[in-house]
Amino acid sequence: xxxxxxQFVPGDSxxxxxxxxxxxxxxxxxxxxxxxxxxxxxxxxxxxxxxxxILVSKVPFSFIYRGLKPVLFIIIFTFILNAxxxxxxxxxxxxxxxQLTTAGLKQAIFISIRLLAIIVVTTLLTLTTxxxxxxxxxxxxxKPLKKWRFPVHEFxxxxxxxxxxxxTLMEETEKIMKAQMARGVDFSSGSLVKRGxxxxxxxxxxxxxxxxxxxxxxxxxxxxxxxxxxxxTKFRLLKWHGRDTGLLSVLAVLTAALILMRx
Amino acid sequence: MKLKTFxxxxxxxxxxxxxxxxxxxxxxxxxxxxxSEIFNHMVVFNKKYFFGIIIGVFLSNLFFSPMVAYDLxxxxxxxxxxxxxxxxxxxxxxxxWTRMALNTVVFTVSMCFIALELHLALHxxxxxxxxTTAIGEFVVMAVGAPIMMAIxxxxxxxxxx
Numbered sequence: 001x002x003x004x005x006x007q008f009v010p011g012d013s014x015x016x017x018x019x020x021x022x023x024x025x026x027x028x029x030x031x032x033x034x035x036x037x038x039x040x041x042x043x044x045x046x047x048x049x050x051x052x053x054i055l056v057s058k059v060p061f062s063f064i065y066r067g068l069k070p071v072l073f074i075i076i077f078t079f080i081l082n083a084x085x086x087x088x089x090x091x092x093x094x095x096x097x098x099q100l101t102t103a104g105l106k107q108a109i110f111i112s113i114r115l116l117a118i119i120v121v122t123t124l125l126t127l128t129t130x131x132x133x134x135x136x137x138x139x140x141x142x143k144p145l146k147k148w149r150f151p152v153h154e155f156x157x158x159x160x161x162x163x164x165x166x167x168t169l170m171e172e173t174e175k176i177m178k179a180q181m182a183r184g185v186d187f188s189s190g191s192l193v194k195r196g197x198x199x200x201x202x203x204x205x206x207x208x209x210x211x212x213x214x215x216x217x218x219x220x221x222x223x224x225x226x227x228x229x230x231x232x233t234k235f236r237l238l239k240w241h242g243r244d245t246g247l248l249s250v251l252a253v254l255t256a257a258l259i260l261m262r263x
Numbered sequence: 264m265k266l267k268t269f270x271x272x273x274x275x276x277x278x279x280x281x282x283x284x285x286x287x288x289x290x291x292x293x294x295x296x297x298x299s300e301i302f303n304h305m306v307v308f309n310k311k312y313f314f315g316i317i318i319g320v321f322l323s324n325l326f327f328s329p330m331v332a333y334d335l336x337x338x339x340x341x342x343x344x345x346x347x348x349x350x351x352x353x354x355x356x357x358x359x360w361t362r363m364a365l366n367t368v369v370f371t372v373s374m375c376f377i378a379l380e381l382h383l384a385l386h387x388x389x390x391x392x393x394x395t396t397a398i399g400e401f402v403v404m405a406v407g408a409p410i411m412m413a414i415x416x417x418x419x420x421x422x423x424x
Contacts, residue, residue: 074385081387118333118384134325154314158272159276159322162277165277192402200413203282206278207418217274
């Protein structure tokens with residue numbers, strides 16, 4: 001089983017080289033400002049920003065499409081639902097209960113664009129930023145929470161350890177599944193109770209293996225004198241560049257345009 | 264936080280993602296049917312598993328969900344609130360089965376947060392979405408309770424962290 005965590009596509013585009021903090025801030029602000037759009041102009045701006053992001057990132061469209069595939073059904077479903085349940089404006093098509101109005105069609109297109117923009121922009125974050133860089137970025141952004149005794153360092157380290165162990169545990173899960181299937185266990189058919197029972201022989205060795213790994217790792221860290229974040233230096237240092245300020249400036253311009261142009 | 268506690272939680276988060284990934288096609292739409300949701304029952308045995316579950320949810324939403332930012336806020340928020348309710352109420356409930364029943368109810372009801380997320384982002388009808396997501400959550404949590412109880416007999420969760 002091949003698992004690409006976060007679907008990171010290594011590259012050298014300007015977006016790839018941006019600070020993960022700038023990208024995280026942009027994504028989190030973007031998913032909120034999309035709600036400011038309410039007319040063709042503002043939705044046009046959102047779409048332009050999204051397309052510009054794809055072009056600048058140099059990520060092939062096939063990767064973007066791969067990210068969209070699992071949600072294509074939701075986009076179509078949302079489109080139909082909005083088209084059918086908005087009953088204002090002129091009637092375009094009418095057949096019994098079914099009625100498609102101008103306002104319905106407009107609303108459906110708007111919501112679909114909004115959804116597309118959100119998914120593509122958030123997918124771009126994980127396509128252009130390695131998981132470990134995202135973890136580093138999050139640790140720095142969450143630092144102010146230390147004031148309220150939130151264990152920021154532990155939280156970031158837990159994420160890093162988890163990321164390190166995902167492929168290992170995936171492999172182990174697959175091995176155990178195959179071993180159990182060879183013994184005749186069927187995970188995919190039967191009643192819920194039967195399927196539930198089939199999962200127990202899969203989960204027990206998985207938990208045993210996971211706890212064993214955790215114990216070994218804790219012991220190794222203790223033996224090497226791990227003392228939390230006290231006096232700890234970093235191998236990967238985050239550096240804020242002009243391009244990061246540039247990204248936030250573009251976002252500020254987009255926000256201003258959305259506010260000024262909304263109807 | 265003790266070193267062993269957070270290392271166990273980190274590996275548990277990785278396991279949560281490994282299990283989530285196995286049934287990913289059912290996990291990220293309005294039909295919430297993640298097998299790894301049964302991990303939520305672990306706080307019934309020991310509240311220290313809270314962080315492992317939260318990080319598992321956080322990372323799986325961050326790297327595998329198409330609606331990253333919303334899922335990080337609503338998904339992680341829902342898990343955190345539901346787990347905290349279970350942890351606090353566990354102080355007054357001794358029976359593990361009762362705690363699990365309560366945990367199942369809390370998680371099922373709190374799917375309203377996910378329904379709200381889908382309503383805000385996709386304009387899906389709130390009540391129907393709540394119903395479908397809640398059914399999925401209830402089934403996984405209800406089936407998961409005896410599973411976790413059976414595993415607990417072989418691996419005493421309370422003492423593993």
